[in-house]
Amino acid sequence: MISAAEALKDFQKITPKNIPLVEPFSKGHRACQGCGEVLALRMVAKAVGMDMIAVSATGCMEIISSPYPQTAWEVPWIHVAFENAAAVASGIEAGRKALIRKGRIKDDGAKVVAFAGDGATADIGIQALSGALERGHDFTYVCLDNEAYMNTGIQRSSSTPYGAMTTTSPPGPKSKGQMTWKKNMPMIAAAHNIPYVATASPAWHIDLMNKVKKAVTVPGPAYVHIYSPCPTGWRCGPETSIETARKVVQSRVFPLYEVIDGRFVLSRDIKKPIPVKDYLDTQRRFRHLGEKDIAYIQKRVDDDWDRLLSLVQATNPVAAE
Amino acid sequence: MGRRVGLEVSLACAEAVKLCNADVIAAYPITPQTHIVEHLSELVADGHLDAEFVPVESEHSAMSACVGSAAAGARTFTSTSSQGLALMHEILFIASSLRLPIVMAVANRSLSAPISIWNDHSDIMAERDIGWIQTFAENGQEVLDLTIHAFKVAEDSRVNLPVAVNLDGFILTHVIEPMEMPEQVEVDAYLPAYKPSQWLNPAKPISLGMVGMPEVYTEAKKANLEALEGSYPVIKEHWQGFAKAFGRSYQPIETYRSDDADTLFVTMGSLGETCMSAVDQMREDGRSVGQVRIRLWRPFPVDDFLAAIKGAKNLIVIDRALSPGVPAGPVATELRALLYAKGVKPFVANYVAGLGGRDVTRTDFAAMLEETERAAASGQAITCQMVGVKE
Amino acid sequence: MADEGMTPWKDLALGCAMPEPGSSRRFNTGDWRSRRRPITDREKCIKCGLCWIICPDMAYTPDPKAEGYYNWDGYYCKGCGICVEECPKQAISWQEEKEEDKYGPACGA
Numbered sequence: 001m002i003s004a005a006e007a008l009k010d011f012q013k014i015t016p017k018n019i020p021l022v023e024p025f026s027k028g029h030r031a032c033q034g035c036g037e038v039l040a041l042r043m044v045a046k047a048v049g050m051d052m053i054a055v056s057a058t059g060c061m062e063i064i065s066s067p068y069p070q071t072a073w074e075v076p077w078i079h080v081a082f083e084n085a086a087a088v089a090s091g092i093e094a095g096r097k098a099l100i101r102k103g104r105i106k107d108d109g110a111k112v113v114a115f116a117g118d119g120a121t122a123d124i125g126i127q128a129l130s131g132a133l134e135r136g137h138d139f140t141y142v143c144l145d146n147e148a149y150m151n152t153g154i155q156r157s158s159s160t161p162y163g164a165m166t167t168t169s170p171p172g173p174k175s176k177g178q179m180t181w182k183k184n185m186p187m188i189a190a191a192h193n194i195p196y197v198a199t200a201s202p203a204w205h206i207d208l209m210n211k212v213k214k215a216v217t218v219p220g221p222a223y224v225h226i227y228s229p230c231p232t233g234w235r236c237g238p239e240t241s242i243e244t245a246r247k248v249v250q251s252r253v254f255p256l257y258e259v260i261d262g263r264f265v266l267s268r269d270i271k272k273p274i275p276v277k278d279y280l281d282t283q284r285r286f287r288h289l290g291e292k293d294i295a296y297i298q299k300r301v302d303d304d305w306d307r308l309l310s311l312v313q314a315t316n317p318v319a320a321e
Numbered sequence: 322m323g324r325r326v327g328l329e330v331s332l333a334c335a336e337a338v339k340l341c342n343a344d345v346i347a348a349y350p351i352t353p354q355t356h357i358v359e360h361l362s363e364l365v366a367d368g369h370l371d372a373e374f375v376p377v378e379s380e381h382s383a384m385s386a387c388v389g390s391a392a393a394g395a396r397t398f399t400s401t402s403s404q405g406l407a408l409m410h411e412i413l414f415i416a417s418s419l420r421l422p423i424v425m426a427v428a429n430r431s432l433s434a435p436i437s438i439w440n441d442h443s444d445i446m447a448e449r450d451i452g453w454i455q456t457f458a459e460n461g462q463e464v465l466d467l468t469i470h471a472f473k474v475a476e477d478s479r480v481n482l483p484v485a486v487n488l489d490g491f492i493l494t495h496v497i498e499p500m501e502m503p504e505q506v507e508v509d510a511y512l513p514a515y516k517p518s519q520w521l522n523p524a525k526p527i528s529l530g531m532v533g534m535p536e537v538y539t540e541a542k543k544a545n546l547e548a549l550e551g552s553y554p555v556i557k558e559h560w561q562g563f564a565k566a567f568g569r570s571y572q573p574i575e576t577y578r579s580d581d582a583d584t585l586f587v588t589m590g591s592l593g594e595t596c597m598s599a600v601d602q603m604r605e606d607g608r609s610v611g612q613v614r615i616r617l618w619r620p621f622p623v624d625d626f627l628a629a630i631k632g633a634k635n636l637i638v639i640d641r642a643l644s645p646g647v648p649a650g651p652v653a654t655e656l657r658a659l660l661y662a663k664g665v666k667p668f669v670a671n672y673v674a675g676l677g678g679r680d681v682t683r684t685d686f687a688a689m690l691e692e693t694e695r696a697a698a699s700g701q702a703i704t705c706q707m708v709g710v711k712e
Numbered sequence: 713m714a715d716e717g718m719t720p721w722k723d724l725a726l727g728c729a730m731p732e733p734g735s736s737r738r739f740n741t742g743d744w745r746s747r748r749r750p751i752t753d754r755e756k757c758i759k760c761g762l763c764w765i766i767c768p769d770m771a772y773t774p775d776p777k778a779e780g781y782y783n784w785d786g787y788y789c790k791g792c793g794i795c796v797e798e799c800p801k802q803a804i805s806w807q808e809e810k811e812e813d814k815y816g817p818a819c820g821a
Binding site: 016019021023027031033036038066067068069070071075202205231237238239240241 | 718719728730732733734735736737738739740741744760761765766767768769770771774785787788790791792793794796797798
């Protein structure tokens, strides 16, 4: 199988001048006002195009897009259960592979894309994801991360950031909210040595769409982790989704990068980060945090950033001066 | 005509899948199913079967991958046992509700705890309501034949339902039996390539697995119920076709020396053959006894069963699983319910035997007959009796 | 018994599938707006297209009569305000909207 770098040699970038007009995800869906996740999904769908077979895990995006008889999917779509989007996608990919090889269907170049939330990815679905990545199926897995089990009522997930209020990590005299650090799913995906991993934010829509386009172009498994603001769960105004998605990157809380054939590539080098406090202040789910908590978060964010930079350095050949 | 082979039954099952030219096999190993999936990977690796073998990381993913594969329009097979079947549980309902023609061989094995790799029917009895067509094989030939028949029925556009073929773990899976292996050309004629009624096709997009509000759920379930009930004539039709193509005839319910019998044993699976041997012995001793074998478990062939037991005074229903708290075994409970609904009233004794791989011998059958005849004569019920429990 | 079913069971597609893609287009999510709608001042608009791409409900579509500008579709706009917030030239602002104007031709687009 050719490497990601090989496959991306003649990659045709999406630019502000040629954003695909196609909308494989249609209007009339039931997402909340200002939902950052459905916006991210829309962008992903536009980047992939109509040649897509979409698999959804149970979660917000599945629920809001498919209240029978109204489906927002303009492409073939299947939803099976909560923890198995990657397994279902594996089966579709294997089925198509066999059918094409045996001459029973034409190779129409359709891309198998799995959509799952952070719960379905980092928690209940991590096994199926790990298996699919390890087996090397040719598919793209998109994690739309709104940092909690939002669809069932804002309960914590392993992707919930430290200190965040959720309904199962409520702050109180005995607790600060979420007590563990956010599980690093992009790194876990990268540890499977798959050809392409990327993180993205809807505040940088061109970057997001290009990463998705690369992911579906590269043969083998690709993983794209998209930060998805949830005004309902994070307790912020519906109009702030893009602003929040911007600040999370500018504060280095959610770095934007790619891992191409194991090589770390920073998408945006945030040389002058805004204080994490400026990011945390945008959402009421962090309102209860005190100075010490914020200082702790700042330190961890800085450490994670430094670690990311050293990974970039370690995996890129030294440029000739 | 096929050729006569001596083959381990697991391998015969795999050979049947190969003859059916399956497209995708997604499976996770579990004793005593392992030889089935090992042989299938061998067949794929040797180029004898052109299929994608997906070595999934759990049974839940196995069934999930099967759902994906069948939805993509591919002929799909898997196999499991016991804990693996239990792990697939939530997806099994989805597979039938989404009307996907997956074929699964279940190497029946007891459910933990205690962990037991040996045979009984507790695994499949926990899955009665999954909406799948379910059959029970008694011997190696049946395993082979029922597997081929399973694909034919599942993929029929009048059916579109998954099929589970049950074979007793170890007792069948790990035993070498003489069988007639059909020729590829014969199977190809009986079972052409799968033409899905609907599939995930960008040229004709569908949404599968949507949210079913209260306003549609009932009707969706009705549709699936009708599909399962409606598969009965198709199942029989394809058994008739099988007889024409391969010379072996199958019925939903089989009988053995039952015509003039006062007492009938009712069995499922390989125990049936031991029972037949026991019936022969008891007949020699002058007892009025016969046997009924249930081959088609779901949809339950009510009329065939009633016809088979007509005239019998006593039924001895042998369960190979418990249904704790019910208070009888699963098969007996269902049979008693259908008999009551039809106003047919033989004396029904229920024995639970052969749990966790314990042998059920001809002596056991004789003892059951003895006890049942005595109880029936004295008006004492045998609601549910576990056989051979060491007190 | 109350007749609550939406479709006769025989009319359901196999596996309760929906063979009509994008059937959600029928649903009037614009009904969710409350008392205001976004309105674009085309004088200020620099035709950057950001409002179009960042709308979670695809309520903006390219204006076929005026290239580079976008038409607002009140049938779908939920009134989240992302476009108002993000327009680089503050060309989009809130306008009071009466309940009855949420429907029909007065809805725009």
